[in-house]
Amino acid sequence: MIELLAIYAWTFPVVGLMGALLAFCGAHLATQGRTLQSLSIAQGAELGSLVLMIVLFSSVASEIELASWIGIPGAVGFAFFCGFLAEKILLLNLGSRSTLLFSLWIILLAATQLLVALHPALESHFSRVAVGDIATLTRSESQILTLILICLGGIVFGKRNQYLYVSFADAVLGVRSNGLGFKIPLLLVFLPALGTWAMGFLYTCAAMFIPTTLLSLSVRAGAREHIFRCCLVGLLAPLIGLYLSLHYFSGVPTAPILILVCAITTIGVVIVDSLKRLVSVQS
Amino acid sequence: MSLTNEHVFCCSSFSILLGSNQLFAPLSVKVERGQVVHIMGDNGAGKSTLLRYLSTENVRHTGEVAVRPAASDILYLPQIQLIRSHLPFTLEEVSSLFACQSLQPGSLVKKQRRLLSEFPDWFNAEQRGKNWNDASGGERMRALLAGALRLSDRAVLLLDEPLNHLDSRAMEAFQDDVLRLVESQGRRVTAFLVSHAPLELLSVRLRSRYQPILLQKLPPEVDMP
Numbered sequence: 001m002i003e004l005l006a007i008y009a010w011t012f013p014v015v016g017l018m019g020a021l022l023a024f025c026g027a028h029l030a031t032q033g034r035t036l037q038s039l040s041i042a043q044g045a046e047l048g049s050l051v052l053m054i055v056l057f058s059s060v061a062s063e064i065e066l067a068s069w070i071g072i073p074g075a076v077g078f079a080f081f082c083g084f085l086a087e088k089i090l091l092l093n094l095g096s097r098s099t100l101l102f103s104l105w106i107i108l109l110a111a112t113q114l115l116v117a118l119h120p121a122l123e124s125h126f127s128r129v130a131v132g133d134i135a136t137l138t139r140s141e142s143q144i145l146t147l148i149l150i151c152l153g154g155i156v157f158g159k160r161n162q163y164l165y166v167s168f169a170d171a172v173l174g175v176r177s178n179g180l181g182f183k184i185p186l187l188l189v190f191l192p193a194l195g196t197w198a199m200g201f202l203y204t205c206a207a208m209f210i211p212t213t214l215l216s217l218s219v220r221a222g223a224r225e226h227i228f229r230c231c232l233v234g235l236l237a238p239l240i241g242l243y244l245s246l247h248y249f250s251g252v253p254t255a256p257i258l259i260l261v262c263a264i265t266t267i268g269v270v271i272v273d274s275l276k277r278l279v280s281v282q283s
Numbered sequence: 284m285s286l287t288n289e290h291v292f293c294c295s296s297f298s299i300l301l302g303s304n305q306l307f308a309p310l311s312v313k314v315e316r317g318q319v320v321h322i323m324g325d326n327g328a329g330k331s332t333l334l335r336y337l338s339t340e341n342v343r344h345t346g347e348v349a350v351r352p353a354a355s356d357i358l359y360l361p362q363i364q365l366i367r368s369h370l371p372f373t374l375e376e377v378s379s380l381f382a383c384q385s386l387q388p389g390s391l392v393k394k395q396r397r398l399l400s401e402f403p404d405w406f407n408a409e410q411r412g413k414n415w416n417d418a419s420g421g422e423r424m425r426a427l428l429a430g431a432l433r434l435s436d437r438a439v440l441l442l443d444e445p446l447n448h449l450d451s452r453a454m455e456a457f458q459d460d461v462l463r464l465v466e467s468q469g470r471r472v473t474a475f476l477v478s479h480a481p482l483e484l485l486s487v488r489l490r491s492r493y494q495p496i497l498l499q500k501l502p503p504e505v506d507m508p
Binding site: 027028030031161164165167168171172173174175212216220221222223224226227 | 359360361366368369370371372373376377380412413414415427
C-alpha cells in the first residue's frame with residue numbers, strides 16, 4: 001500500500017490545490033450568477049482539448065505525453081470562446097438567459113459526443129476529460145501542475161479582495177463586470193479549463209460548486225469566512241477521497257469517489273455547525 | 284462653452300436616446316467640483332439612465348458633452364437591490380468593500396480597520412455584524428452609504444435614490460456626511476444625487492453649490508432632430 005501511495009505521491013498536492021482553487025472559483029462564480037456559464041466553459045474546455053487531440057493525432061504528434069500537454073491551449077482557447085458566447089447571453093436583457101445558457105451547454109455536450117463517436121480512438125482521452133481519471137496523471141504532469149497551481153494560488157490569494165469586490169458589486173450592487181475583462185478570467189476561464197484538462201469535467205464542476213452550495217446551507221455571516229471554509233473543504237476532501245480511492249476502491253474511477261467524499265465532508269461540516277449553533281442557543 | 288479644470292460634467296442640448304427617441308428634454312448644464320447636483324424628475328424621465336451614462340456606461344445620446352468624469356474618479360451606487368447574495372456578506376464587509384475599488388491589497392485591511400473605527404452611530408456594531416440577506420432595506424442602505432461616504436476615496440459620487448428605506452434620523456445623518464465631504468478642502472467631492480425626497484439641509488447650507496436638475500420626460504413619439 002505504501003508503494004502505491006508513493007507512486008501517486010505527486011497526485012495528492014495536485015488534487016488538494018486544484019480542489020481548493022476550484023472551490024474558491026465556485027464561491028465567487030455562484031455569487032456572480034455564473035454557474036451555468038461555468039458549465040459551458042468547462043464543457044468548452046473538454047471539447048477544445050479533444051479537438052486539439054484529433055488535430056495532433058492526425059498530423060504531427062507521436063508522443064502521447066506531448067499531445068496530452070498540448071491539450072491545454074485547446075482547452076483554454078475553447079473555454080474562452082464558450083465563455084465569450086455565454087457572456088453575450090448574460091448581457092442580453094432577457095428573462096430566459098438561464099435557459100439559453102443551459103441550451104448552449106447541451107449543444108456543446110452534443111458536439112463532444114459527436115466528436116468522440118466519429119473518432120473512436122479518442123475514447124480513452126474522452127474518458128479522461130469527461131469523467132476524469134485522476135490516477136492516470138503522470139508524475140511529470142503532476143509535478144508541473146503542482147508548480148502551476150502554487151503560482152495560480154499565489155495570484156488568487158493576492159487578488160482575493162478584488163475578487164470579493166467584483167462578487168459584491170455583482171450580487172449586492174447589481175453592477176455586472178465583464179467576465180472576460182481583466183478582472184476575473186483566471187477564475188472564470190483559466191482555472192476551470194485547467195481543471196477540466198487535468199481532472200475532468202465532472203470533478204471540476206463538482207469541486208467548484210459542491211462546497212459553496214452545501215456550506216451556504218449553514219447560515220453564517222461573513223463572506224471571507226465562507227470562502228475560507230470552502231477552500232479548506234476543497235483542499236482536504238480530495239486528499240481524503242484520493243487516499244480512500246487508492247486504498248479501498250482501486251477498481252473504480254477516482255473522480256466519483258472524490259466527489260462523493262467532498263459532498264459527505266461538506267455535509268458533515270454543515271451538521272457540526274448546526275449542532276454547535278443549537279448547543280450555543282440552548283446554553 | 285468656457286471650461287476649466289474645475290468642471291466635472293459639461294453638456295449642451297444633451298439627451299439620452301432610447302431607440303430613436305430622446306428620453307428627456309435637451310439638457311445644458313455645467314457642474315464644478317464641490318457641487319451637489321440633485322437630479323429630479325418623474326418616474327421614467329431618465330434619472331437613473333443619466334447616472335449610468337455618467338458612470339461611463341456606453342449610452343447613446345444627442346448633443347455635445349465637453350467634459351465627463353473619469354472612470355477612476357467615480358463611485359457609482361445604483362438603486363438598492365433587494366436580492367439575496369450567495370456569499371453571506373456581513374454589512375461591515377459590504378461597507379468595507381468600497382475601499383477595494385482603488386486600494387492596493389496590502390494597504391487595504393489596515394485602512395479598512397482604521398476607517399471602520401470611525402463609523403458613525405447610525406451604523407453601529409450590532410448592525411455591522413448582520414448578514415446582508417437578513418438585514419432590512421434601511422440597514423442595507425446604511426451599510427452602502429457608510430462605505431460610499433466614509434471608505435471610498437473617489438471624488439465623484441453617483442448615488443441613485445440614496446434616501447430610499449432610510450428613517451428621518453439616517454436621512455439627516457446622510458446629508459451631514461455629504462456636506463462634510465463637499466465642504467472638505469482635500470477631496471473636493473462632487474455628488475450627483477437622484478432623489479424624489481427634498482434635500483432641504485443640503486440646499487440651504489450649500490446655496491450656490493447646490494444645483495437642482497429637473498429632467499422633463501418627453502413623449503416617446505417625439506423624434507430626434
